[in-house]
Amino acid sequence: MRDAVDKRRRLLLGAALSGMTAIDAGLHARAYAQAKVPAAARASSLRRLEPLRHVETEILNIACFEEGPATGPAVILLHGFPYDIHTYADVAAILAVKGCRAIVPYLRGYGETRFRDMATPRSGEQAALGADVIALMDALHIGRAVFAGHNWGGRAATVAAALWPDRCAGLVTVNSYLIQDLSRAMMPGPPENEEAMWYEYYFQLERGRAGLAANRRKIARMLWEEWSPDWDFDDATFDRSAAALDNPDFVDVAIHSYRHRFGNADGDPRYAELAKRLAAMPPITVPAATLDGDSDGVVAAGDGSASAAKFTARRIHRVVKGAGHNVPQEAPEAFAAAVTELVKV
Amino acid sequence: MARASSTQRLEPLRHVDAGALNVAYYETGPANGPVAVLLHGFPYDIHSYVDVAPMLASQGCRVIVPYLRGYGPTRFRDAATRRSGEQAAMGADLMALMDALQIQRAVFAGYDWGGRAACIGAALWPERCIGLISANSYLIQDIARAMRPAPAIHEVPLWYQYYFQIERGRSGLAANRRDIAKILWQQWSPNWAFDDACFERTALAHDNPDYVDVVIHSYRHRFGLAEGDPQYADIQRKLAALPPVTVPAITLDGAGDGVVPATDGKASAAKFTGRRTHHVIPRAGHNLPQEEPEAFAAAVMELIKA
Numbered sequence: 043m044r045d046a047v048d049k050r051r052r053l054l055l056g057a058a059l060s061g062m063t064a065i066d067a068g069l070h071a072r073a074y075a076q077a078k079v080p081a082a083a084r085a086s087s088l089r090r091l092e093p094l095r096h097v098e099t100e101i102l103n104i105a106c107f108e109e110g111p112a113t114g115p116a117v118i119l120l121h122g123f124p125y126d127i128h129t130y131a132d133v134a135a136i137l138a139v140k141g142c143r144a145i146v147p148y149l150r151g152y153g154e155t156r157f158r159d160m161a162t163p164r165s166g167e168q169a170a171l172g173a174d175v176i177a178l179m180d181a182l183h184i185g186r187a188v189f190a191g192h193n194w195g196g197r198a199a200t201v202a203a204a205l206w207p208d209r210c211a212g213l214v215t216v217n218s219y220l221i222q223d224l225s226r227a228m229m230p231g232p233p234e235n236e237e238a239m240w241y242e243y244y245f246q247l248e249r250g251r252a253g254l255a256a257n258r259r260k261i262a263r264m265l266w267e268e269w270s271p272d273w274d275f276d277d278a279t280f281d282r283s284a285a286a287l288d289n290p291d292f293v294d295v296a297i298h299s300y301r302h303r304f305g306n307a308d309g310d311p312r313y314a315e316l317a318k319r320l321a322a323m324p325p326i327t328v329p330a331a332t333l334d335g336d337s338d339g340v341v342a343a344g345d346g347s348a349s350a351a352k353f354t355a356r357r358i359h360r361v362v363k364g365a366g367h368n369v370p371q372e373a374p375e376a377f378a379a380a381v382t383e384l385v386k387v
Numbered sequence: 388m389a390r391a392s393s394t395q396r397l398e399p400l401r402h403v404d405a406g407a408l409n410v411a412y413y414e415t416g417p418a419n420g421p422v423a424v425l426l427h428g429f430p431y432d433i434h435s436y437v438d439v440a441p442m443l444a445s446q447g448c449r450v451i452v453p454y455l456r457g458y459g460p461t462r463f464r465d466a467a468t469r470r471s472g473e474q475a476a477m478g479a480d481l482m483a484l485m486d487a488l489q490i491q492r493a494v495f496a497g498y499d500w501g502g503r504a505a506c507i508g509a510a511l512w513p514e515r516c517i518g519l520i521s522a523n524s525y526l527i528q529d530i531a532r533a534m535r536p537a538p539a540i541h542e543v544p545l546w547y548q549y550y551f552q553i554e555r556g557r558s559g560l561a562a563n564r565r566d567i568a569k570i571l572w573q574q575w576s577p578n579w580a581f582d583d584a585c586f587e588r589t590a591l592a593h594d595n596p597d598y599v600d601v602v603i604h605s606y607r608h609r610f611g612l613a614e615g616d617p618q619y620a621d622i623q624r625k626l627a628a629l630p631p632v633t634v635p636a637i638t639l640d641g642a643g644d645g646v647v648p649a650t651d652g653k654a655s656a657a658k659f660t661g662r663r664t665h666h667v668i669p670r671a672g673h674n675l676p677q678e679e680p681e682a683f684a685a686a687v688m689e690l691i692k693a
Contacts, residue, residue: 228554229558230558233570234566236550239550240543243549243552246552247612249535249536252535253536257536260538304553
């Protein structure tokens with residue numbers, strides 16, 4: 043298995059290094075300079091993001107951490123699967139020092155966030171994740187914010203930026219444009235990439251649901267290791283996040299998310315209208331910064347050109363050297379810098 | 388020396404109508420010798436036995452090496468026959484081949500899909516079986532328990548099985564059958580330094596027009612997510628009871644098997660009610676007969692001499 047992962051990394055690195063334009067090479071050099079931060083900064087702090095506040099939306103009671111001046115420009119920091127808000131343990135502190143109001147919610151199915159009604163479908167579809175961001179902003183009376191995220195959180199950020207641009211001061215994502223094209227979900231990828239998605243295929247079966255329920259920590263840890271091969275996280279760092287996966291809705295939301303994206307689960311009718319708009323793959327019309335980790339073990343780093351047409355406003359793309367899939371936690375300075383640049387615009 | 392699997396092809400092939408199939412097979416050794424049927428796995432072909440077959444022939448065995456349904460020049464005789472890859476079909480194919488060749492008894496030897504076919508033949512038709520050689524021991528699938536998860540670390544190598552559950556996986560296998568097979572060879576036999584010629588020789592067998600259908604059906608059926616062919620319903624019903632192997636058996640595990648971890652054989656001990664010995668072969672991966680032909684051939688000869 044190790045060999046396969048190593049091979050995959052080589053393949054992904056090859057993809058990242060080929061086909062770069064002169065402009066991209068310049069960006070790449072800049073990213074390289076950024077990556078030369080002191081090693082100490084890469085060793086993510088062990089602080090817990092506490093205390094949490096709890097915010098009621100129509101659907102959820104959202105647990106979130108807030109840091110920084112209440113009057114500062116708002117930044118919503120959105121975590122991924124199988125991670126939690128501590129992806130932003132360092133980013134939140136950096137942004138607060140720079141005067142931002144950083145808001146870090148647990149997504150539906152994670153940590154202390156709860157569904158308010160037993161009867162609400164535990165949907166993990168992309169439209170729901172985007173709608174949750176806007177509902178949170180409404181509940182907090184925040185008009186506009188920078189949306190920043192990776193993985194599921196990057197998708198939530200992309201969805202919200204595309205459908206509610208008037209609420210978005212700018213978008214920061216890892217892995218660029220993340221709205222899923224369900225109409226192409228049955229088109230196979232290169233086998234090396236398909237192998238990296240083993241968990242997504244596993245989750246299509248009831249065996250995968252039972253496996254996730256029984257072994258969520260072991261599965262999460264394997265994914266962390268596969269996706270961030272150069273990140274030397276310790277047990278305490280992992281356990282701090284893994285506790286969020288004990289949420290009673292975690293398995294339902296995760297399984298629904300991975301089935302829905304392949305057309306193997308129906309969406310919640312509540313989000314049908316949003317899902318229809320997402321099916322058109324709407325562009326991002328707000329300023330955007332996109333980051334790829336050059337040792338990302340699940341989504342190959344690229345030069346950003348493949349998704350260029352989806353960004354109709356100013357957009358910069360950077361490859362963060364040494365970072366894997368969990369870019370905000372692995373390279374917090376690079377991630378925070380992308381946010382503050384958008385805040386200043 | 389024998390580890391560097393030879394580059395010769397198992398030719399010429401013979402063809403025989405047998406049940407649902409026209410089976411392409413290689414035969415070597417004296418026609419009146421004790422018979423060994425050598426059954427290959429997925430995603431491999433008859434060249435898993437390229438070295439085992441001549442070793443057995445030189446010791447007096449009549450060796451039969453068929454291409455399984457969906458592989459190489461083996462063909463379905465009727466376009467309307469379902470392209471089932473279920474375990475019962477593999478066992479039925481083995482019996483049909485024995486009947487077509489008028490072979491009364493033989494050693495059944497195999498690994499992976501072929502080991503499963505051998506186990507089924509031995510369990511359901513013991514009167515036709517001199518003895519069983521199976522890599523990874525007892526291989527009859529317990530479909531009723533297929534939805535029970537394994538430890539997470541053991542689910543990862545099964546990525547292709549989960550991939551094949553959705554149409555994306557079918558398209559992926561059709562488009563990238565060689566790349567997928569090569570990844571699996573590498574994962575399953577991490578200590579085996581096969582070369583391109585060795586891989587290509589076998590990968591040709593996957594261009595069979597029924598390969599994708601049979602493979603996809605096999606991996607869906609074992610999880611209870613595809614129906615079986617009704618013509619095998621009786622056999623499958625017997626297999627659901629997980630019948631014991633009553634004939635003499637030798638089971639082999641490769642210590643370097645990257646998909647089915649080597650064991651001490653105890654977990655499956657109750658399934659072998661006849662004499663059974665279990666060996667772990669150092670370094671060997673999942674394609675045991677091609678990686679360690681002497682060990683595999685020695686096990687076959689041990690049963691024939693007994």
